[in-house]
Amino acid sequence: MFLAPEPRGPLSGPRVPPFRQLLNVIGCMLVLPWYYVTTALTKYPVTLDILLTIALTELNRYVIEGRRIIFLGHRLFDGKQPSPEEKRDREDLCLESQQATPSLDCLAAVVGWREEPSLYRRALESYKSSTTCVFLLAGIDGDEAQDQEMVDVFNKVYPKSSAVIQIPEPLGLVAERVRAKVISQNRHHDQPVDGAEADAVAMQYCIELAKNTLIQHNLRIGAPDGVRQLCLKQRHLHKKGIMFTAFVFSLVIADILGVEFLWSSDSDTIVFSDSLERTMNTIAADPHAGGASAGLVVHNAHESTVTRLASAVYWGELYLTRSTPACAGTSDCQSGPSTAFRLAALPDILVPWYLQRALGKRMVVNEDRHLTTNLLLRGWKVMFASDVLAATDTPTTMARWLKQQVRWARATHIESLLHPRVYATSHPLLFYGMAKREFGPAIGAIAIIWYLFTSQQLVVFSSKDLLLRVLVGCLYNLLRNPDRMTTKGLPWVLPSIFFYYIPLPAVHLWSMLTMGADGWGTSMRASGERARRETLKKEWFEAGFFVVWMGILGGVTAKVLGIYLGMVPHEKMAAILVTACVGAFGGWKITIGAT
Structure with a gap:
């Protein structure tokens, strides 16, 4: 399909x-x-x-x-x-x-990395109330000891008709390598480089790789006694990396089940009973x-x-x-x-x-x-x-x-x-x-x-x-x-x-x-x-702009009040400096200072 x-x-x-x-x-x-x-x-x-x-x-x-x-x-x-x-x-x-719109079958892909266990449990359990979700794919971006916590939560929430697969290499890296190889071969043979064609070849290669992985694990997807919840884990890259792998596997599983739609979500999201169905409709x-x-x-x-x-x-x-x-x-x-x-x-x-x-x-x-x-x-x-x-x-x-x-x-x-x-x-x-x-x-x-x-x-x-x-x-x-x-x-x-x-x-x-x-x-x-704990330099890079901004707002507030109250220039300047410092200190206190 x-x-x-x-x-x-x-x-x-x-x-x-x-x-x-x-x-x-x-x-x-x-x-x-x-x-x-x-x-x-x-x-x-x-x-x-x-x-x-x-x-x-x-x-x-x-x-x-x-x-x-x-x-x-x-x-x-x-x-x-x-x-x-x-x-x-x-x-x-x-x-x-x-209020009685008919259900619409879909797959659900839930991805995350080192999520808080109780929140991850609530997120996975929420899909049990969705009649539209016929298959759940959980993607975990990490395969170290700390990442096993999420796998354990998955196994507890779905002890039956489920499986866990370790992906040897993230499919995003595979796609990148295959695409680069196709382009290199075209250039070597003095053929025009078609980026869309290289993308399609890389995509097809990843799909075949996912298909073979499912066959090797004999999951019997689509059979009455087959797997209906699958957990994929791979070495840590980033959210995009696990999403790519989950989406490729979703394409293969959807083709097996004859499903047309995919729901994608994060490991901290709780869905309601009608969230998937009414979005697909x-x-x-x-x-x-x-x-x-x-x-x-x-x-x-x-x-x-x-x-x-x-x-x-x-x-x-x-x-x-x-x-x-x-x-x-x-x-x-x-x-x-x-x-x-x-x-x-x-x-x-x-x-x-x-x-x-x-x-x-x-x-x-x-x-x-x-x-x-x-x-x-x-x-x-x-x-x-x-x-x-x-x-x-x-x-x-x-x-x-x-x-x-x-x-x-x-x-x-x-x-x-x-x-x-x-x-x-x-x-x-x-x-x-x-x-x-x-x-x-x-x-x-x-x-x-x-x-x-x-x-x-x-x-x-x-x-x-x-x-x-x-x-x-x-x-x-x-x-x-x-x-x-x-x-x-x-x-x-x-x-x-x-x-x-x-x-x-x-x-x-x-x-x-x-x-x-x-x-x-x-x-x-x-x-x-x-x-x-983040370094102080990184904290200032990420939140220091807010400290400066609160100082600016403090200064502007003082200038407006100074004009309204008819302050003389030196009084106005003093008020601006004081309120700017107070505003900046307040901004620091609730951001960098609080961490």
Whole structure:
């Protein structure tokens, strides 16, 4: 079914006609003046922005629900063309049966490295409640003594119909070596070097290797007494390395089982009973839909103050921001903890995804965004099932939260700025979402720094506009967000706005200046990994920008108050220096000082 992809060129997939690409480019050109008009020439720019975002979020929910209705109709009528009477019956039945959407079989690949055992157990057990998951593949990126802990958890959760396989060599390294050999042979024989052909050869070799590995272990996959849960472990590389191996094995196992979809998740993610099924149903009826992702909530929200604030951020901000381009099938990030793929889309993209280079370096920390970019470049639609939820883990300290945000922001910059062709193959809403995300925080950071040193305002901030934006956003989330806010969570909503937006310009600017940094930032949750201490130099590199930023904000606050209170210049300068030092010390205290 998926084992022999024919290379059709460097960007194979559902073809985007040249005329459509031209229209997309024209649409992108029109986005910039539209963005300027809605920000610089309006009295309430951020309120207008939230209203537009809400409209697109509602449109996205309408689109995905329509896709589920179409899929249900196909299942009920076996793909036959219904009569007019059947069409009316189908519409009535679909409207009455939205809560009983039929299941859709899929594989689930759960990858991780040195996860905290109790959390990993909860993650694996959560798949038992999913009727859609017919096979579970657990990938462990490590084969040392400390990694055996995760294997033991797997064996305890799935003691029957399961197996553990040691992979002699990570398949990503195999693919890299085979691809290099194909290119070398072509050059040796003075033949043209075709990167897509080399990718296809490397991919096919890895698939055959995975197939032979399964045969050697006699797992009887698909038989009544065969293996239904498989754990793969390989020597430690990185998340991309274990994902590549897991995806290749998923292609082989899916071909055996006749399964069309793959769910990909992390070792700290807990899925709900309908998470997989309702995500798959958003892409099942459209053969050009290559992937989808579900929304996220935080399952460790009560662990610390930071996790409570982060949980409110997920509720108030991420649900809306991820919906902006999704209604056009151009969601720009399939979040790693909650992603679905059409398996037919994977063979062409896995090798170029794994071997990605940017700014002269191999990229290993932007795995989810680059997978999405590869799908969009090849014409596949990518959906965001905003009304479906899975639960993920969030950092418990300010320092770890900032490191995570910087890592995500670096991946966002790389995919948004270094792959301009994706805007030609995608709806202009993708470019619109990028423009808001990339320009807004950068302009804000520059404007604040400029005001501190020159006392000149590049951007006029309206307190009434900001307050209205907060009220509109909170009201909408209370009414429509699928993550129902409890009374205990409400007091954290307002503080979470400051928690998220105060560091945002600094995170954005610092991540843009350090796009080439390849560190993961946060350590894994296993006790041995948490016990490791970072060097002071590394801590300052990863969180020092926040210390500086808090000093800048302290100075700006003093300057504004000094002007308001009519201070003389030397009083104003003293106030700026004092509050800048206090702000920087506070930033250090809750990040570097706390570790």
